[in-house]
Amino acid sequence: MLIVKSPVEKTIKLENNIILLKVYAPEISSTIKPGQFLNILVSDSYSPLLRRPFSVCDIEGDFIFLMFNILGEGTKILAQKLKGETINILGPLGHGFNIEGDYNTAVIVAGGLGAAPFPYFVRALPKNKKNISFVGGKNSNDVITYGLNNISVSTDDGTMGYKGTVIGLLNENLELLKKDKIKIFACGPNPMLKALKEFTIINKFECEISIESAMACGFGICQGCPVESTNTKDKYSLVCKDGPVFNVKDIVL
Amino acid sequence: MLIVKSPVEKTIKLENNIILLKVYAPEISSTIKPGQFLNILVSDSYSPLLRRPFSVCDIEGDFIFLMFNILGEGTKILAQKLKGETINILGPLGHGFNIEGDYNTAVIVAGGLGAAPFPYFVRALPKNKKNISFVGGKNSNDVITYGLNNISVSTDDGTMGYKGTVIGLLNENLELLKKDKIKIFACGPNPMLKALKEFTIINKFECEISIESAMACGFGICQGCPVESTNTKDKYSLVCKDGPVFNVKDIVL
Amino acid sequence: MNKVDLSVNVGSLKLRNPILLASGTVGYGNEMSEFIDLNKIGGIVTKSLSLKPRKGNPPQRVVETSAGMLNSIGLANVGVEVFLKEKIPFLKNYDVPLICNIAASSIEEYVECTKILTGEETIKAFEINVSCPNVKEGGLQFGNDLNAVGEITEKVKACTNKPVIIKLSPNVSYISEFAKVVKQEGGDAVSAINTLVGTSFNIFSKRPKLFNVTGGLSGPAIKPVALAKVLEIKRSVEIPIIGIGGIMNWKDVIEFMIVGSSAIQIGTANFINPKIADEIIKDLENYCSTNGIERISELTGSYII
């Protein structure tokens, strides 16, 4: 865990109002793993007061990329950073995806901005593993495919790809998925993750998910980010420290 | 009184870390009088929460100039404004200098950043009036002569001009001052204004001073900016509404 | 856009919308009239008035803090008589409910002020500021004393037919106990909250920044505390509540209504943006209209816990 002040290199606007922030942070890029996150202080003032957690989206040499859209004060300030301005980064934090292991194809399931951690994930995947992506959104505006390969898309309103949820789309492709030795890696809104949990249990797929939570510290001292664990009834797991990536079986969604 | 969002045109760094902010504000430039002030919201966030009062320093067509140095959060943010960014201005506020009247020469007395309102003052002075300036500072770094003419300088430590206070300097020039029909216009730190009050009473000079105060609203509703009045014992005057320019006889310093 | 009904009732007091301007942050209305149309806002609460004019505290009276400010104005005001003579005529030009806020240093003074003012028809209700030092009791605050608040409520009610709103101090263990006493003694509503006691020191001079040493904290910093106090009252006493504390935009208004406010007051925000009341009213109309809220009063106490 480090605290670094890193200069912004570039702010890239993708479609759908998605922003990619390219930041020079060699200390982070050389150590962070896909699915880990950073807790970012967007301003030295007390407004906003707390850091903001972001997944590492991608890495290019000494640079890291963050992907987000403008939700509130923190992301608004981040989006306005100019080249040379620094951001204060705390990280790498938490446990990332277990990309090693006994499977042939990584199946990425992403809902909306849940796509954020996967460009780096794809890049970091061992050479001997294939990857395919299922990307869902409410509508075509909500579909983010940046940095992904072999993509199938679903939208709730049918404005793009399969009409329905991304879990519906997975079900449509069930035969295909069953043919291969797959492991599912997912990130997205809670209802999606809930449905996915059921889907993976029924179909006996290995599955890791990255979840979100309100956070204050991001590194385990505030106890602010509990998630119910299926293993220990008398204790919560912490999203920031025990996660944000969990085996889908280990937590109650 | 208006509230306008005005785009910054240019940030000019003078010597001594003094900053001049040039802002496009025709609604203000066309109505404001020398010595009046503006209450400026430097940020939409709640940090800082309140507006910051600044004298109008100068005017050029549709543009106004503010003069300040970086003291705290508010002035730091202001100093970083780029061309095109807007600032939210409330004004014109208060009563300015009475530049008309029965005198031949306006004698400007300024201590440190007390020089801020005088470039516009000089520009606005009726053609038939001369002006001379006495500018004091702790040391040469503290002496601001921007926009002034016929300048005599004093520094407490003697690093520039007369060694001593600006009131000492005035005393040195007493004969000269007494020869003319003068009116003194002053702005600066409180100890200077106190000494000036005594000086003007002893020598029977007309004198108006611009004073500062902590302020919340700047337009008379919070009662946050009292100053003891010599005229009404049972009531304070308000710096923002009754001032910031007062006849030196009207207030207790 | 459908027509939305923004009107609310605070007990028997009818307001065209829930947006009042808080005592001490609107003067007596004239400066604000340069920025907003007083005929559109829900109402004005005057600066606290006392029997005699008060000079107030020497400077420094205000200090900024993180997302807030401290003030110790010391209840500077023109006194009830000058108010009636010099301030009321201006307010008569407008169709805006006027709530007269009264501050005093004895129970008798509260009564006296109310008696003098109650005949003036422009005044639609009284708001009693109990966050004042009780001179007889050695300067302890009325607002921290259940008996005093009860007695003030009872005696003020006895000398006016107009609605009496008691403005509660948040600097107590259980604010709902005070609201209970107000209800018992016939008070029509409570305002919550007045400012929190705070201070700030200059670390170089070691002196307090405020002449009066301590002052009242207001602004967005106190919003979470104010919301909790309103909710506490709502959950334990049935009395109309006027919510106050750190309101900066329409979302804050909705939040205060959800936790139990029938109306709200805007304080510190007026200093930052004197047009804010106007803007909030438009935003509320918009919000209600796009969300199918026909009457904004439905929101009062609509929390789901």
Place this chain on the structure above:
Amino acid sequence: MNKVDLSVNVGSLKLRNPILLASGTVGYGNEMSEFIDLNKIGGIVTKSLSLKPRKGNPPQRVVETSAGMLNSIGLANVGVEVFLKEKIPFLKNYDVPLICNIAASSIEEYVECTKILTGEETIKAFEINVSCPNVKEGGLQFGNDLNAVGEITEKVKACTNKPVIIKLSPNVSYISEFAKVVKQEGGDAVSAINTLVGTSFNIFSKRPKLFNVTGGLSGPAIKPVALAKVLEIKRSVEIPIIGIGGIMNWKDVIEFMIVGSSAIQIGTANFINPKIADEIIKDLENYCSTNGIERISELTGSYII
């Protein structure tokens, strides 16, 4: 630069500098040790410990507010036994005064916890968190009840030789009355303040953002209130005070010392910058040295009013 003496005494407790890390914002020290040298800070106050492990509240437990945050962790902790077995060994690697914070739902539980922990030599003092619901009294806070605070002080003191610090709740009318009771009953010091009660609602769902509805407000927003509480205690009771509330930098530390604190605690700021304690200690050294302050303890209560 002259050598500066940063050491302070809080009653009989000697600290190498006045910078403590506040309960609930430092865990049990291990995560923080990645960022700062624990051997340099004044001391650590543990997360509140209870007799049995506590799971704490379901999510959501934290919400940001203007210049502050609300938390309702629900005193999640490992319990005294696991603490002794699993957390103390790590802390033994460091030379840092450990203050054990205890939370309980009955007076007996406070006593029990103290008895179990007092034998552990690594623990240098106890801080008693009285901002806990008293289960026997229907969940009312101990911290709002003078008698309860007195009884807790007396009974905890009776079963340990170590200094007992009572951490006071700010959610009361007169905090100095509580400090008086603590002194009367033999308490060694008070910590002030714990968090202010606050809440925040989602205006769309109309539900509280915190599962527990209300939470504790901390951060710079509360600093003026905390300073006023410390000053109130200092001016009316002679008892060492540990100042807490919104401290973000060395200037805030000096301000808290001037109004009467012998030492201070850093809370929320640890979340934003876990190196802050280190940085503040260096800044304090610098400040004292350049201003000719030989012993920082001179600053305690040095206000000029």
